[in-house]
Amino acid sequence: MRRLSLWFKAHPMAGDAHIAVAIALFELPLIAAMASGWHTAILILVGIGLTAPLVIRRRNPLLSAYLVLAAGAVQLFTHGEGSDDTPDLRLRVADMALGISLYTLVAYVGRRQAALYAVGLAIGTGAWAFWRFSGMEPLIMVTFAAIIFALCWVLGEFAGARRAYHVEVERRLALLETERDHQARIAVGEERARIARELHDVVAHAVSVMVVQSEGAAYAVRTDPDMAEQAIRTVAQTGRDALTELRRLLGVLRSDAAETGRAPQPGAQSISELAERVRAVGVPVVLELTGELDDLPAGVGLGVYRIVQEALTNTIKHAGPGASAAVRVKRDGDQVELDITDRGRGAKRGLASGGNGLIGMRERAHVFGGSLEAGPLPTGGWRVHAVLPVTAA
CATH class of the missing domain: 3.30.565.10 (Histidine kinase-like ATPase, C-terminal domain)
Known part of the structure; x- marks a missing residue:
């Protein structure tokens, strides 16, 4: 059922076509009761004029509503009180299209256009009631029509408010998605800045140790070969440690970082090893x-x-x-x-x-x-x- 509802929401003309067909089906007994002739042709044409525009009522609400209103005006001048061999045509099922059109304008266009349309409906309804009825009937029919149209207006307000709410929710969701992407970009920038600080610490420390040790080895290579050898080993070990940390840090920037094994982060327990490396430098x-x-x-x-x-x-x-x-x-x-x-x-x-x-x-x-x-x-x-x-x- 939910899938069908979503399909109709994605294809509004299909749902509106079903409404038009349903109203037309209720019109069939009236057409069948009419004798053949030009009255039947006018009845069918007016019925089509009232129901067919409903198919496009959400795609083009204004055009649909005024086509229905024009068909109602034609009905006003062509449909009258019935006789012994013809049914009463002053009111027919297809006239529901007038109320549906008012509802559509309130829900999908706005109060201003709906109010202008309501003025046209009021003029047409008053002319219809006082022309086609007599006695107290015009007041009864005007009251009845006013209640129906007021109900259509209220339903249109409710549907319009709900539609506006959904539009606002979708807009906010889009805004949240944009903000989430923006936050993700900020997080990436912060992570890169952190990596830059890490690289500065690693490279500065390792290069400083290697430079000092290399200079010491150059001075001691002839006078104290053992000390020079130890210095070269310190340079090599420091270089290997620096490369290990550099691989770990640069691995964060790789697209497959989640699949790459990372060396453990140094912590306070590693300070002793750090002090030993500095002592080996000669400090x-x-x-x-x-x-x-x-x-x-x-x-x-x-x-x-x-x-x-x-x-x-x-x-x-x-x-x-x-x-x-x-x-x-x-x-x-x-x-x-x-x-x-x-x-x-x-x-x-x-x-x-x-x-x-x-x-x-x-x-x-x-x-x-x-x-x-x-x-x-x-x-x-x-x-x-x-x-x-x-x-x-």
């Missing part, structure tokens, strides 16, 4: 981890790791020879506090690197509702201090 690192860091949310753990990584990368790049670093990560209840300091000559490292590293660290802290401060120490060196709430994440 002493004092690491102090306090509190339960292994059960941090994945996002917070990754943020902690990246902030420490970027801070140590800046130490390698800008602190100068003889520098050392101290990393303290402490979880106290629902927040994680990071404090990374170094002792070196570099003071304007944020400006020297274009500030991207500091911006990235601040963004990571702000994403989780935390804060980050970075700047030179009064006694020399650099300090990065961040607080990340765990519950907000």
